[in-house]
Amino acid sequence: xxxxxxxxxxxxxxxxxxxxxxxxxxxxxxxxxxxxxxxxxxxxxxxxxxxxxxxxxxxxxxxxxxxxxxxxxxxxxxxxxxxxxxxxxxxxxxxxxxxxxxxxxxxxxxxxxxxxxxxxxxxxxxxxxxxxxxxxxxxxxxxxxxxxxxxxxxxxxxxxxxxxxxxxxxxxxxxxxxxxxxxxxxxxxxxxxxxxxxxxxxxxxxxxxxxxxxxxxxxxxxxxxxxxxxxxxxxxxxxxxxxxxxxxxxxxxxxxxxxxxxxxxxxxxxxxxxxxxxxxxxxxxxxxxxxxxxxxxxxxxxxxxxxxxxxxxxxxxxxxxxxxxxxxxxxxxxxxxxxxxxxxxxxxxxxxxxxxxxxxxxxxxxxxxxxxxxxxxxxxxxxxxxxxxxxxxxxxxxxxxxxxxxxxxxxxxxxxxxxxxxxxxxxxxxxxxxxxxxxxxxxxxxxxxxxxxxxxxxxxxxxxxxxxxxxxxxxxxxxxxxx
Amino acid sequence: xxxxxxxxxxxxxxxxxxxxxxxxxxxxxxxxxxxxxxxxxxxxxxxxxxxxxxxxxxxxxxxxxxxxxxxxxxxxxxxxxxxxxxx
Numbered sequence: 001x002x003x004x005x006x007x008x009x010x011x012x013x014x015x016x017x018x019x020x021x022x023x024x025x026x027x028x029x030x031x032x033x034x035x036x037x038x039x040x041x042x043x044x045x046x047x048x049x050x051x052x053x054x055x056x057x058x059x060x061x062x063x064x065x066x067x068x069x070x071x072x073x074x075x076x077x078x079x080x081x082x083x084x085x086x087x088x089x090x091x092x093x094x095x096x097x098x099x100x101x102x103x104x105x106x107x108x109x110x111x112x113x114x115x116x117x118x119x120x121x122x123x124x125x126x127x128x129x130x131x132x133x134x135x136x137x138x139x140x141x142x143x144x145x146x147x148x149x150x151x152x153x154x155x156x157x158x159x160x161x162x163x164x165x166x167x168x169x170x171x172x173x174x175x176x177x178x179x180x181x182x183x184x185x186x187x188x189x190x191x192x193x194x195x196x197x198x199x200x201x202x203x204x205x206x207x208x209x210x211x212x213x214x215x216x217x218x219x220x221x222x223x224x225x226x227x228x229x230x231x232x233x234x235x236x237x238x239x240x241x242x243x244x245x246x247x248x249x250x251x252x253x254x255x256x257x258x259x260x261x262x263x264x265x266x267x268x269x270x271x272x273x274x275x276x277x278x279x280x281x282x283x284x285x286x287x288x289x290x291x292x293x294x295x296x297x298x299x300x301x302x303x304x305x306x307x308x309x310x311x312x313x314x315x316x317x318x319x320x321x322x323x324x325x326x327x328x329x330x331x332x333x334x335x336x337x338x339x340x341x342x343x344x345x346x347x348x349x350x351x352x353x354x355x356x357x358x359x360x361x362x363x364x365x366x367x368x369x370x371x372x373x374x375x376x377x378x379x380x381x382x383x384x385x386x387x388x389x390x391x392x393x394x395x396x397x398x399x400x401x402x403x404x405x406x407x408x409x410x411x412x413x414x415x416x417x418x419x420x421x422x423x424x425x426x427x428x429x430x431x432x433x434x435x436x437x438x439x440x441x442x443x444x445x446x447x448x449x450x451x452x453x454x455x456x457x458x459x460x461x462x463x464x465x466x467x468x469x470x471x472x473x474x475x476x477x478x479x480x481x482x483x
Numbered sequence: 484x485x486x487x488x489x490x491x492x493x494x495x496x497x498x499x500x501x502x503x504x505x506x507x508x509x510x511x512x513x514x515x516x517x518x519x520x521x522x523x524x525x526x527x528x529x530x531x532x533x534x535x536x537x538x539x540x541x542x543x544x545x546x547x548x549x550x551x552x553x554x555x556x557x558x559x560x561x562x563x564x565x566x567x568x569x570x
Contacts, residue, residue, distance in 0.1 A: 073549045073550075073551040073567070073569065074550075074551065097546065097547050097549075097569055098546075134541055134542065134543060134544045135511065135541050135544055189508050192508075192512050193508070193511060193512060203544070204570075242511055242546065245546045245547045245569065246508075246547075248547065249504050249547045249548065252549075252550065253492070253497065253500060253501060253504070256492070256493050256494075256497050256550075257492075257493050260493065268550075269496070269550035269553065270549060270550050270551055414570070441542070443542075
């Protein structure tokens with residue numbers, strides 16, 4: 001059990017668990033949080049998991065934990081860990097089951113006032129064109145050879161098949177396609193699960209949401225991102241569906257034997273790993289990239305579906321209704337990047353689980369138009385609450401391997417939320433607050449109640465006070481579509 | 484609907500995860516729920532003969548079987564298992 005007194009307070013927003021805290025730690029743990037946020041998570045296992053994560057072979061710098069942290073499987077959600085390329089390990093548990101779960105933000109010039117009479121119809125159509133819910137299939141169903149193209153090409157497949165524009169790909173992390181995807185390293189089981197799910201949202205905390213840009217805090221950057229105060233925006237939050245879950249399952253299983261082969265001892269079986277340059281490590285990286293590309297294609301097709309809904313509702317009624325891409329980010333991912341660690345430029349595998357890349361100005365990986373601002377960092381709040389658009393900073397490169405938080409973070413388990421909150425009452429409250437809800441399941445809705453999550457404003461205050469991101473705009477929900 | 488599942492893994496916990504993962508796949512992809520099992524375990528090898536029926540409706544899906552907190556404890560009444568599913 002880790003207590004506040006075991007940690008060093010560096011600033012009111014930054015804490016450290018020293019490497020000396022436990023004998024098997026290879027690096028310290030750095031936590032971005034207020035004392036209040038830290039005290040909130042003392043009851044769950046996230047800090048212990050952070051210490052466990054610090055035992056992975058090949059770690060450099062520190063394990064970094066974000067203010068929306070909470071307990072995960074093995075590795076905490078809101079965690080970042082970098083291992084030295086090529087002999088450091090890659091760990092599927094440090095990336096997550098929902099590989100490339102992420103968020104896409106689209107913006108428009110539709111003014112909220114003008115859109116209000118049409119929002120009910122829009123919510124209904126989005127619900128129709130963006131399938132969500134347990135066991136619900138996607139709008140695109142492919143055979144296995146075509147699926148393998150999706151796995152290799154990601155958003156590029158979507159572009160070739162009429163679901164994307166060039167501009168969409170430019171404004172997607174990695175252009176919507178990770179190189180080195182290897183469908184041959186993906187099991188048949190995973191391919192079976194994936195081939196009918198492309199273009200589906202899933203269930204749980206995944207959603208499609210219509211927002212209004214309620215406040216612009218940095219007008220210059222907001223203009224570059226394409227965000228206009230008082231105008232509509234759309235967020236799409238989902239990942240690689242059953243496909244990604246199966247890839248992670250397969251490799252967590254396979255690596256149970258790999259750790260024995262490589263003589264790696266770990267405090268948690270969900271942390272299993274293999275050296276990046278081993279056949280096992282290479283196989284996982286190939287499969288993980290395939291899952292990442294699946295998710296990029298998935299969000300691209302959902303964006304296409306959202307555009308279809310907007311066109312049907314607004315074409316002929318309002319000018320400038322078109323949805324344009326702001327950015328698409330991943331928050332469960334492993335990437336080979338170069339970072340400065342203790343004065344040296346090192347090539348590392350950055351594992352981010354429930355953490356978003358937040359590259360600052362001047363990063364060569366960003367599209368030309370975002371070179372001066374840094375990349376958009378998308379932070380959806382819990383259902384019915386605000387979401388934030390931030391921008392990456394130079395400081396994030398120095399302090400957190402170019403990473404930031406990803407959302408509000410759970411504080412209440414799903415079962416507790418379902419016991420304490422009635423889905424239909426919650427729906428009525430949301431509708432009273434002017435938020436149209438299209439939800440497939442009332443218990444599912446209860447699980448996602450705002451009380452089950454941290455305060456996203458406090459999470460955002462923490463990362464901005466720590467200077468690993470800066471505020472650009474705040475979004476308020478108008479309609480939520482979920483399973 | 485009858486089926487045989489076979490697996491070899493590093494230990495009992497891994498065998499259990501492999502078996503339950505197979506059931507997750509059957510529910511999601513084939514809409515089948517298996518209800519009768521004849522289980523044979525020999526060391527690190529598992530063989531299960533099972534029979535199942537089609538699922539009519541599904542309210543909650545298990546997306547993955549995890550090793551989180553996984554414990555298999557022998558007790559006087561049999562084995563007690565703690566296991567966490569990602570839902």
